[in-house]
Amino acid sequence: MGLKTMSATTHSFRKMNGLGNDFVVIDRRHxxxxxxxxxxxxxxxxxTGIGCDQLIALDPSSEADVFMRIWNxxxxxxAACGNAARCVAGVVAGELGRPTVTIETEDQVLGAYAGxxxxxxxxxxxxxxxxxxxxxxxxxxxxxxxxxxxxxxxxPVLHSPGVVSMGNPHAIFFVDDAEAIDLGRxxxxxxxxxxxxxxxxxxxxxxxxxxxxxxxxxxxxxGLTRACGTAACASAVAAVRRGLTDRKVTVSLPGxxxxxxxxxxxxxxxxxxxxxxDFEGTxxxxxxxxxxxxx
Ligand SMILES: N[C@@H](CCC[C@H](N)C(=O)O)C(=O)O
Numbered sequence: 556m557g558l559k560t561m562s563a564t565t566h567s568f569r570k571m572n573g574l575g576n577d578f579v580v581i582d583r584r585h586x587x588x589x590x591x592x593x594x595x596x597x598x599x600x601x602x603t604g605i606g607c608d609q610l611i612a613l614d615p616s617s618e619a620d621v622f623m624r625i626w627n628x629x630x631x632x633x634a635a636c637g638n639a640a641r642c643v644a645g646v647v648a649g650e651l652g653r654p655t656v657t658i659e660t661e662d663q664v665l666g667a668y669a670g671x672x673x674x675x676x677x678x679x680x681x682x683x684x685x686x687x688x689x690x691x692x693x694x695x696x697x698x699x700x701x702x703x704x705x706x707x708x709x710x711p712v713l714h715s716p717g718v719v720s721m722g723n724p725h726a727i728f729f730v731d732d733a734e735a736i737d738l739g740r741x742x743x744x745x746x747x748x749x750x751x752x753x754x755x756x757x758x759x760x761x762x763x764x765x766x767x768x769x770x771x772x773x774x775x776x777x778g779l780t781r782a783c784g785t786a787a788c789a790s791a792v793a794a795v796r797r798g799l800t801d802r803k804v805t806v807s808l809p810g811x812x813x814x815x816x817x818x819x820x821x822x823x824x825x826x827x828x829x830x831x832x833d834f835e836g837t838x839x840x841x842x843x844x845x846x847x848x849x850x
């Protein structure tokens with residue numbers, strides 16, 4: 556008596572990616588699986604878990620077709636993920652048998668269109684540009700070019716980024732050669748810079764021409780990734796604000812291309828790109844902690 560029965564419940568997952576930015580997607584619409592930060596870290600750990608940049612949960616929504624929750628690999632919950640939004644839109648559009656779906660996040664309700672060509676367009680809403688919306692700890696009147704630098708004071712390696720919130724904070728540094736920057740070293744320092752009270756995603760962008768940007772991103776809570784959808788949106792917005800590109804651009808990331816349009820009129824940002832299902836599996840109960848193992 557007094558002993559709990561060992562009754563491990565199994566939970567399935569999908570492994571998906573958007574341009575190589577990869578996700579473990581767990582459907583919680585019919586159960587209430589708890590995902591504390593240590594379970595997220597265990598599942599996301601590439602050495603001992605399944606491994607992913609972000610863990611995504613599909614929850615029921617009263618406002619939209621689905622609620623998408625997002626955790627970075629470090630266990631921190633965040634409000635936006637462009638590449639995951641395309642994956643989720645693809646799954647839900649398939650389930651509902653219609654191309655147009657809506658996704659609620661902690662930040663907003665996103666509209667999505669899953670085309671017959673396999674590409675998904677997400678309406679990412681309006682970028683937020685005021686200093687306290689990014690947020691920053693210091694007031695800047697013009698966030699298209701703020702005072703911030705990395706490296707020696709008289710010869711900075713990176714300086715004067717544009718900052719943009721796409722529901723998550725981004726700093727975009729425009730450079731001559733994005734590949735020449737040691738983002739794995741500088742990224743974490745800037746992610747944790749005191750100017751960013753909620754930390755930030757750090758990108759280096761090279762404008763190839765008025766319709767094309769090359770982009771690399773150090774993601775807050777995940778590190779260097781093959782692609783970051785919200786960073787692609789933020790870089791397009793930052794480039795338009797500096798007069799460097801047209802409002803519609805191709806953003807080339809290490810994992811492939813996204814088309815980003817900062818639409819005139821309503822000022823919404825549209826992101827179009829592919830998504831992929833890699834495999835499906837069952838979560839090992841030991842990754843979910845003792846509660847899920849029925850101990
Ligand atoms: N990979 C994502 C962004 C994921 C969240 C980001 N690391 C943050 O902490 O804000 C994307 O495709 O947008």
